[in-house]
Amino acid sequence: MNTLEYGLNICILGAGAIGSLWACYLNNAGRTVSLWTRGSESSLSLSLDDQPAILFPCNQESQLANADLLIVTVKAWQVQSAFKPILSQLKADCSILFSHNGMGAVETILPQMSEHPVFFATTTHGALRKNQQQVLHTGQGQTIIGPLNDKAEVELGSLVQAFNLALPPAHADSNIYQALWNKIAINCCINPLTALRDCRNGELAAKDTLEIIETLCSEISAVITAEGFSCNNAELFARTKQVIEATSKNFSSMHQDIHHNRPTEINYITGYLLERARAHNIDTPMNKNLFEQIKQKEAQNDH
Structure with a gap:
């Protein structure tokens, strides 16, 4: 039984x-x-x-x-x-x-x-x-x-x-790590930006923000591919835009954490991506910049 x-x-x-x-x-x-x-x-x-x-x-x-x-x-x-x-x-x-x-x-x-x-x-x-x-x-x-x-x-x-x-x-x-990478990829794009801009997911659909997201997707896909999982830059960008539209009225969890002065999961989202990027000697300046800005926000919340 x-x-x-x-x-x-x-x-x-x-x-x-x-x-x-x-x-x-x-x-x-x-x-x-x-x-x-x-x-x-x-x-x-x-x-x-x-x-x-x-x-x-x-x-x-x-x-x-x-x-x-x-x-x-x-x-x-x-x-x-x-x-x-x-x-x-x-x-x-x-x-x-x-x-x-x-x-x-x-x-x-x-x-x-x-x-x-x-x-x-x-x-x-x-x-x-x-x-x-x-x-x-x-x-x-x-x-x-x-x-x-x-x-x-x-x-x-x-x-x-x-x-x-x-x-x-x-x-x-049975290949759950592919699903986890698929999710972390989109979280790396949406969560930090909504937290830093104090906005709902849908507001990331502005043209200048989408240009930032396209750069993020390029960096993210390089890391995921190096890890041995499937990730196409253009497909990731398209999927991220779909999620932004489908969840347009939502506040991301990271936005809510910053808003309520709580620790975020940045170390396990963008931080994990950066850790794996370093292991493969891949440069990820846009993701690194967002990571550092969120860490600054967290430090401000601690005071």
Whole structure:
């Protein structure tokens, strides 16, 4: 009997927008869902859109120890500090699914999870944590799930099925790093610019801004290609313009982080790109300039 298919006990680490969205949908699909947060509350009430509130057990060690699946939805820069203290409390066959913007946060701790099937999910569903008690599903999208180690290959189909039953569509992708690079490429273009210009995504469609984005795409595609993944400069530029149009009314996560004086995920988005560029001796001046400007903004927010 596959635990991912039958009677799945799920614990979600991080009750932000996406974590809360998945908690509600997985609960509505009949799964047993608990939450793990940085607070000390023993339960948390959440409503999805205008539906009745659901009371989730929260920060209960028995729920964590019994989890068949741990979903980690904290931000990239929080992964190590939030996840490592609870790793030893998981049962050996507990699957672990990470989902956040950027790359580089999981790779360093992957060897410590060799007993567990480890996955990564990237999603285009829109979610907004309106307040402590309500999460809004602001945009329909899809979720792509892929394995990060060999043990995850065996469980992949069952995990995707569980998400498809809760919040479709979900797809399996055994080459998840290609999907992650596809997403980081667009994030490198949209997130820093919206944060620096204090604007919605749609405002990046101005002609002078698109010229900057075209240069960014040229630098990004060179790095991704050097990493051994597929990326065409012109196709990336066209795809980025499509995303700007499709999400024109949205504020990017990096815009929101800067706006609310929070740390951003720049180190795991543009910072990761620059790290890989240095490894291949590729010059990326436009991306480097945006990275430095965001770091300056973060430093100003610290004061």
